[in-house]
Amino acid sequence: MQHTILILDDEARICETLVDYLVDCGHIVFAYQDVTAAMDALGAHNFTTAIVDIRLPDTGGYAFIERASHIRPELRYIIHTGSLDFANGGLRHGEDDRIEAVLIKPLNRLQDFSDILERMGRAR
Template sequence: MSQTNPIILILDDEQMVRENLEAYFEDEGFEVRTASNGEDAMTIIATGEISLGVIDMRLPGMAGSEFIVQAHGKSPHTYFLIHTGSTNFKLPSELKDIGMTSDDVFIKPLADMGVLLDAVIDKVGAP
């Protein structure tokens, strides 16, 4: 991508989680877009401006894994990280097939947000 400042999409149905992640990444210098469901997030992905998505798995309507697969099809340059409260989450084969690994999975609540920040910077660079 040619943009100079990475833009992060936060997709989580819990308002407090969305707002906390948004504030954290904005404090770190990133631009942030948020959505509470996969359908709204797809509209944001369609803009082509998103560098990376931090995606919850349990969502109303479209599940997080379904969103990632569809979003990857529309925007293959976008990276995705999973931020889930499911402690027994296993990466589904359809996400492995698009290049995701267990290193892309973060279980919430995170004791140290720095590990998520490091993963974001590793994928898209610092703002």
């Protein structure tokens, strides 16, 4: 299944790497480095999935998820973060039904994103 993916991460290199990988996998991908631009994009594109960093300089990633969920309640999220709160079990899969997975940076396998997206496609 092809996904339309929003990436929200303040690190340009991570955005570029994820965009390149996910486009090569056949997905439509847009990357944003700040919450304001990502929020604006929600009205312009029919995203199925958002990959969100939690530690952002303007507004936290979880605050973005809260706001975005009011605009797009069907949107599902993959948390991709280096936040120690999450690395130490701050949120586990299943605690928030909007969150499909939590991946901790640095991630050794980009394939983990494909595996999660494939599982999400089968669940629809």
